[in-house]
Amino acid sequence: MKMESPSPLDLTRAAAAFAALGSEQRLAVLRTLVRAGPEGLSIGTLGERVGVTGSTLTHHVKILSSAGLVTQARQGRSIICAAVAFDEVQDLSEFLLTECCADSTPKDDPNG
Amino acid sequence: MKMESPSPLDLTRAAAAFAALGSEQRLAVLRTLVRAGPEGLSIGTLGERVGVTGSTLTHHVKILSSAGLVTQARQGRSIICAAVAFDEVQDLSEFLLTECCADSTPKDDPNG
């Protein structure tokens, strides 16, 4: 599975990222990781805190990390997850709002 | 259906809002409305621009507006939709990021 953030953010990738955030459990997972800060948490600890069983958590973390919102790195026996949400959420907001009013009819634009 | 933004944003509402954004079609709809600016667009025009049939668009707009991202108002024979995404997306970012590092172990905090 790819963990990097490839292309700049097209419609497909942005929708996938929002969809990754669009589940109560995954949002709880991500917020727990955001709270944990850059040190991150192991899958096991994360599962305990959020109350999700192993295989289900694997599934959700996979979705979050392929959306570029979480990184995973093996550390000894454990996999440490950490939130990368900071920049990513910024990008998502921009993706959504950047072109605000681009199609608006320029009522009082002298060049209209 | 409720179109207002009730409570401050709990996990359930935030997840619903992200889920609303987490579909290519709905994201395209919302971006089209953001581009259209505060004047908004009728359901019909919106459907033409995004390339979605009537009943499907109704379905998607319903999801967007109950997430508080779009408003609807009847104007003559048409229903005019407009994006309210601006504040809402801001709130969503905050919801996600506000408690950053709250659980982080304070390594170099003298009060640790």
Add this chain to the structure above:
DNA sequence: CAATCATTTCGATATTTTTCGAAATAAGGC
């Protein structure tokens, strides 16, 4: 290399979401 601990894959089921077309509802004009 056997034992153990942490995580993932597999396979299966239940639920939710998406999408469509046809019929129903709502508003405006004659």
Add this chain to the structure above:
DNA sequence: GCCTTATTTCGAAAAATATCGAAATGATTG
């Protein structure tokens, strides 16, 4: 009231997602 236009509801089928437990994989320790 009837006709046209705009949108929504209904009912149904297809696709995607969520969830679980058991078995498999990978890393560490003795």
